[in-house]
Amino acid sequence: xxxxxxxxxxxxxxxxxxxxxxxxxxxxxxxxxxxxxxxxxxxxxxxxxxxxxxxxxxxxxxxxxxxxxxxxxxxxxxxxxxxxxxxxxxxxxxxxxxxxxxxxxxxxxxxxxxxxxxxxxxxxxxxxxxxxxxxxxxxxxxxxxxxxxxxxxxxxxxxxxxxxxx
Amino acid sequence: xxxxxxxxxxxxxxxxxxxxxxxxxxxxxxxxxxxxxxxxxxxxxxxxxxxxxxxxxxxxxxxxxxxxxxxxxxxxxxxxxxxxxxxxxxxxxxxxxxxxxxxxxxxxxxxxxxxxxxxxxxxxxxxxxxxxxxxxxxxxxxxxxxxxxxxxxxxxxxxxxxxxxxxxxxxxxxxxxxxxxxxxxxxxxxxxxxxxxxxxxxxxxxxxxxxxxxxxxxxxxxxxxxxxxxxxxxxxxxxxxxxxxxxxxxxxxxxxxxxxxxxxxxxxxxxxxxxxxxxxxxxxxxxxxxxxxxxxxxxxxxxxxxxxxxxxxxxxxxxxxxxxxxxxxxxxxxxxxxxxxxxxxxxxxxxxxxxxxxxxx
Numbered sequence: 001x002x003x004x005x006x007x008x009x010x011x012x013x014x015x016x017x018x019x020x021x022x023x024x025x026x027x028x029x030x031x032x033x034x035x036x037x038x039x040x041x042x043x044x045x046x047x048x049x050x051x052x053x054x055x056x057x058x059x060x061x062x063x064x065x066x067x068x069x070x071x072x073x074x075x076x077x078x079x080x081x082x083x084x085x086x087x088x089x090x091x092x093x094x095x096x097x098x099x100x101x102x103x104x105x106x107x108x109x110x111x112x113x114x115x116x117x118x119x120x121x122x123x124x125x126x127x128x129x130x131x132x133x134x135x136x137x138x139x140x141x142x143x144x145x146x147x148x149x150x151x152x153x154x155x156x157x158x159x160x161x162x163x164x165x166x
Numbered sequence: 167x168x169x170x171x172x173x174x175x176x177x178x179x180x181x182x183x184x185x186x187x188x189x190x191x192x193x194x195x196x197x198x199x200x201x202x203x204x205x206x207x208x209x210x211x212x213x214x215x216x217x218x219x220x221x222x223x224x225x226x227x228x229x230x231x232x233x234x235x236x237x238x239x240x241x242x243x244x245x246x247x248x249x250x251x252x253x254x255x256x257x258x259x260x261x262x263x264x265x266x267x268x269x270x271x272x273x274x275x276x277x278x279x280x281x282x283x284x285x286x287x288x289x290x291x292x293x294x295x296x297x298x299x300x301x302x303x304x305x306x307x308x309x310x311x312x313x314x315x316x317x318x319x320x321x322x323x324x325x326x327x328x329x330x331x332x333x334x335x336x337x338x339x340x341x342x343x344x345x346x347x348x349x350x351x352x353x354x355x356x357x358x359x360x361x362x363x364x365x366x367x368x369x370x371x372x373x374x375x376x377x378x379x380x381x382x383x384x385x386x387x388x389x390x391x392x393x394x395x396x397x398x399x400x401x402x403x404x405x406x407x408x409x410x411x412x413x414x415x416x417x418x419x420x421x422x423x424x425x426x427x428x429x430x431x432x433x434x435x436x437x438x439x440x441x442x443x444x445x446x447x448x449x450x451x452x453x454x455x456x457x458x459x460x461x462x463x464x465x466x467x468x469x470x471x472x473x474x475x476x477x478x479x480x481x482x483x484x485x486x487x488x489x490x491x492x493x494x495x496x497x498x499x500x501x502x503x504x505x506x507x508x509x510x511x512x513x514x515x516x517x518x519x520x521x522x523x524x525x526x527x
C-alpha cells in the first residue's frame with residue numbers, strides 16, 4: 001500500500017483527468033452525438049419501414065379478401081340471376097301453357113255451344129219444314145182424294161169401314 | 167476515396183518516425199553483471215513503472231554495454247515557478263539536470279530537488295528525504311494517453327463524419343465499431359440506466375470503454391506502455407464515475423442513502439453512514455479492480471516470458487513460450503473484459519443514481 005501511494009503520480013493523475021474530460025467532451029460533440037443520432041434515425045427509419053410494410057401487407061390482404069368477397073358476391077349474384085331467369089322461363093312456359101289451354105278450352109266450349117245452337121236451329125228449321133211439307137202433302141192428298149164424287153164417297157166408305165161402331 | 171484512406175497510416179508513421187530521429191543512443195555501464203533472475207525481476211518492475219522518456223528497446227553492444235534506444239519527453243515541474251526541460255537532461259537518473267539555477271535528479275522514477283552535485287539524502291528506511299517538486303511531466307504514460315486520445319478522436323470523428331454525410335449503412339471502420347457502440351447502448355446503458363436517462367451518460371460510457379480497451383491492448387504490445395496498471399489513471403477514471411454519479415443523482419438516490427425507506431428509524435441512522443461509505447467504495451472498487459487485473463496480468467505474463475530465458479533448454483523454454491502465448495490470448499480477453507466491467511459497473515452506478523421508483527423492500 002505504501003508502495004502504491006509512493007508510486008502515485010499527481011502529474012499522471014492530472015493529465016489523465018484533463019485529457020479524459022476533454023476527450024469525453026470532444027467526442028460527444030464530434031463523434032458520439034452524430035453517430036448515435038444517425039443510428040437512432042436509421043433504427044426509427046427501419047422500424048417505420050417495417051411497420052409500413054406490415055401495414056401494406058395487411059392492406060393487401062384486406063384487398064385480396066375484398067376481392068374474394070366481391071368475386072363471391074358476383075358469383076352468387078350470377079347464380080341468383082341465372083336461377084331467376086330459369087325460374088322465369090319455366091314460369092313463362094307454364095303460364096303460356098295454361099293460357100293456351102284456357103284459350104283452347106274456351107274456343108272448344110264456344111264451338112260446342114255454337115254447334116249446339118246451330119243444331120237446335122237446324123232441328124227447329126227441319127221441324128218447321130217437315131211440318132210445312134206434311135201440310136202441303138196432306139193438302140195435296142186431300143185435294144186429290146176429294147177431287148171426284150166417287151172418290152169422296154169411297155173415302156167416306158173406307159173410313160166408315162175402318163171405323164167400327166161399337 | 168481509397169487513396170485518401172491509405173494515406174492515413176503513412177502520415178501516422180511519419181509522425182511517429184520523427185521521434186525515432188530524436189531517439190538517442192545511450193550507453194549504460196554495468197559494473198557487476200547481476201544474475202538472470204534478479205535482472206528479470208528488475209526489468210519487470212522497471213517495465214511496470216512510468217518513465218520520463220519513451221524507451222523503444224535496449225540491446226547489449228559487443229563491448230558489453232547496454233544501449234537504450236529512446237526518445238526524450240518534456241519534463242514539466244512546478245517548483246516556485248514553471249520549469250520545463252527535456253528528459254534527456256536526466257540521463258535515466260544518472261545526471262543532474264540544471265534548470266534556472268535549480269538542480270533536479272530522478273531517482274526510482276521520481277524527480278527530486280538536489281544540490282549541484284546531485285546528492286540525495288536518505289532516511290533510515292532508505293527513502294529519499296529530498297524535496298519533491300510538483301511534477302506535471304509529459305511522461306511515457308502521459309504521452310501514451312495523449313496519443314490514444316488523439317487516435318480515438320481521429321477514429322471516431324472520421325466515423326461520425328461518414329454518418330453525418332447521410333450514409334445509413336456503416337462504412338469502413340464504422341462497420342467494426344458500430345456493433346460495439348450499439349452493444350454498449352443496448353446491453354449496458356439501456357438495461358442499467360433506463361430508456362429515459364441513458365442518453366446523458368452515453369458519451370462517458372462509450373469514451374471510457376474504448377479508452378480502457380485501447381489502452382489495455384496497447385499495454386500488450388512490445389512497446390511496453392502500461393497505463394491502466396498505474397493507480398493514478400484508474401483513480402482518475404473512477405473519480406469521474408463518482409463525480410458523475412454524485413452530481414446527476416436524484417432525490418430518490420439521496421433518500422436511499424440518508425433515510426432508507428422501509429426500515430425502523432434506529433436502523434436508518436445506522437444505515438446512513440454505511441450507505442454513504444458505500445458510494446465511495448463503489449468507485450473505489452472500480453479503480454482497484456482495473457489496476458489489479460492489468461498489473462497482475464502483466465506481472466504474470468512477463469514472468470513467464472522471463473522463464474524462457476531462465477530455463478535455457480528447449481523443453482522448458484518452449485513450454486513457457488506456449489504458456490506465454492496462451493496467457494497473451496487470455497490477456498487479450500482481459501483487456502476487453504476489464505473495459506466492459508468498468509463500463510458496466512459505471513452504468514450500474516449511474517442507473518442507481520437516476521432510478522425513480524424503487525420496488526418495495
